[in-house]
Amino acid sequence: MGLNKNKGLATLIGDMDEVYSKELGLDKNKTIQIPVEKIKINPFQPRKYFNKEALDELANSIKQYGLIQPIIVLKQKDHYTLVAGERRLRAYKMLGYENILALVSDAKEEKLRELALIENIQRENLNPIELANSYKDLIEVYEITQENLASLVNKSRAQITNTLRLLNLDSSTQKLIIEGKISQGHAKILVGLNKKDEKMITNSIIGQQLSVHDTEKIVKKIKNQETINLENDLEFETEFKELIKLLNNKNFKCKKSKKNLIIHLKNIDIIKKLKQIIEKIN
Incomplete structure (x- = not known):
């Protein structure tokens, strides 16, 4: 079930258009308008945080120029499940639009998790925690090593490891990273501290607006x-x-x-x- 892993994850990661057209049986020239209220969010969507300012900008763009790229959904019994395009869907809801242009597939739901992961791994604007969770899930779903993943996504093994280590941070620290209040540069320095020191340094980064260099010096002293x-x-x-x-x-x-x-x-x-x-x- 799911994606044909014999094709190789690299192939899937390399061309999302081909993934959607082949794996979901989509015809890019066949789009329909579907009711926004009948669309449910993909439960396997790695992205959990959506910047309101960015959504406002997207909504204004859609209002002015229309929807350039249709969303992608899977047809269920009495609703549709979103595969790609959650930001566009949220923008439509903000605008109060009742229908949205979509590419519809009747493929099986087992593909949802893998497609969401692959689609999101290519997004440059994923926050570090979302990216770490995507890396973690890809490793588990495809049963590959960090070295394999590093090669597939054109990152160094160290980058993959450092990103995954962010998941060891306290949930409150992860939330601050997601919200952009702490940078990934700050975050990787916090990894390995006990929870008490982690919280103390986190508060100092925000309260005193510490640079990455200043944070590094303090953590080194600790x-x-x-x-x-x-x-x-x-x-x-x-x-x-x-x-x-x-x-x-x-x-x-x-x-x-x-x-x-x-x-x-x-x-x-x-x-x-x-x-x-x-x-x-x-």
């Missing part, structure tokens, strides 16, 4: 401090164990409780002995 703290913790543990060993050799029964040293003083002689040792230190 990571260096974590390394120093780790080294200090390791040294602390080593010295603590040595101290306990030393005290045990002096017949003091003691144990460690987190960062506390507990010495059992069972009689007056033990107390006097400990006192003498401390006085010698002074």
Whole structure:
């Protein structure tokens, strides 16, 4: 079921017009007007965020020049499911238009996910999170490696990896990336921080309008401090164990409780002995 994977994903990604005409059996010369209210959004659409200003511009363009490129839908029993053209459909709804020009296919619904992914992977205006989700889905749907995908979409393996890593960020940070409040340059620096530091740096980027370079310097300091703290913790543990060993050799029964040293003083002689040792230190 679905797209013929024997053709190769590269072929599909390379020419969307051919994908639509062959995979959906479309004739570009046969378009019809269909009711906007009967069109349902593709549930597999990777794009989740639509810039209102851009939609306003598109609506004004459609109002002035008409719809240049028809949307593409699949015919269902009592409705149509959108395959491509959600921005155009949203613009039509904003204008209050009742009907929209469309290319209609009666292909099976299994194609929806793959077509939406391939159609969107070519869009230059996908936000980084949408692009990351598209990469993730393509890897899963086609069972390919990051190296394969990098070759197919003409990106470096590092670019694919860095984009996918954005999905490890907190959902609130991802939302800020989607809204354009944090750039991808900022975002890739945040990957790997604990959630507390991530939130703190995110707030600083927005509140203090930090540049990518400034953000990088701050994050570097945080990571260096974590390394120093780790080294200090390791040294602390080593010295603590040595101290306990030393005290045990002096017949003091003691144990460690987190960062506390507990010495059992069972009689007056033990107390006097400990006192003498401390006085010698002074």
